[in-house]
Amino acid sequence: MYRIELLTADHDTHAFDCGDDKKNEFLIKFALQNTKGGLGRTFVAVKPSEPRRIYGYYTISSSAVKFENPPSSHLPRYPLPAILIGKLATDELVQNQGLGTALLFDALKRAARVAEDIGIFLVEIRAVNEKAKQIYEKRGFTAMDDDPMKLFMNLKKVRKLLSEKG
Amino acid sequence: MPTATLPKSKRGNIHIRVSEDAKEMIEKAIVVSGQSMTDFATQSLLNSAKQLLESEYTTTLTDRDRDRLLKVMDADVEPNNGLREAAEIHKKLVIE
Numbered sequence A: 001m002y003r004i005e006l007l008t009a010d011h012d013t014h015a016f017d018c019g020d021d022k023k024n025e026f027l028i029k030f031a032l033q034n035t036k037g038g039l040g041r042t043f044v045a046v047k048p049s050e051p052r053r054i055y056g057y058y059t060i061s062s063s064a065v066k067f068e069n070p071p072s073s074h075l076p077r078y079p080l081p082a083i084l085i086g087k088l089a090t091d092e093l094v095q096n097q098g099l100g101t102a103l104l105f106d107a108l109k110r111a112a113r114v115a116e117d118i119g120i121f122l123v124e125i126r127a128v129n130e131k132a133k134q135i136y137e138k139r140g141f142t143a144m145d146d147d148p149m150k151l152f153m154n155l156k157k158v159r160k161l162l163s164e165k166g
Numbered sequence B: 001m002p003t004a005t006l007p008k009s010k011r012g013n014i015h016i017r018v019s020e021d022a023k024e025m026i027e028k029a030i031v032v033s034g035q036s037m038t039d040f041a042t043q044s045l046l047n048s049a050k051q052l053l054e055s056e057y058t059t060t061l062t063d064r065d066r067d068r069l070l071k072v073m074d075a076d077v078e079p080n081n082g083l084r085e086a087a088e089i090h091k092k093l094v095i096e
Helices: A021-036 A099-118 A130-138 A155-164 B020-033 B037-057 B063-075 B081-093
Strands: A003-006 A041-046 A056-067 A080-090 A122-126 A150-154 B058-061
Touching: A003 A099, A021 A041, A021 A056, A021 A080, A041 A099, A056 A099, A056 A122, A056 B037, A056 B063, A080 A099, A099 A122, A099 A155, A099 B081, A122 A155, A122 B063, A130 A150, A150 A155, A150 B063, A155 B081, B020 B037, B037 B058, B058 B063
Parallel strands: A056 B058, A080 A122
Antiparallel strands: A003 A041, A041 A056, A056 A080, A122 A150
């Protein structure tokens, strides 16, 4: 079992290895700075028995969706606010054991909570490759046609699911 | 953005090391631009920073993608099995 919590200076960012140097480096060098700079937040998965060891992480921030041409219909012309799940990674030691999926759902749950309060309806995620894209589609994201590595989900879905569970 | 007029306490310093070749080219550009090194460097770095932040935190959609997204917002509200399964996995693995 894992606890998912906000990254702080107490976590050991160096032991984490997801097999992708860029994502490892992000955690070590930039994740805390992003939080301090108000650019978004990083949440990490730890085990209660090893509270400093990071087994996975995700970042979440606000983003804006613009249109090359504004919609003709009922929507406003200014950009749509969205919540961006920016990065998601799990340590090689625990890959393919469900932690990635749990982190994704945790991010969605968190997004749904915030969205409720401030009126955001969309979550955006960007796939790094075809495999990631298919995983996100399986979980209910919709890929765009012209930019298929960009995927969105309506947060109502998540809220509905959470309310069913009471 | 000129910095000379800012009070000392409001200024930040950035020191960078560059190769001889790079420095030569930058100095040429400064002569052409008529700016000071500080103003030129500040402006160039700010432009790149803005561009990067813009691309990181905004998404621009084509007409086709815009219409697809509007459909998602209007009609795609039922949780699918994959999402339900993700919720189950979360419940099993994460201590609330």
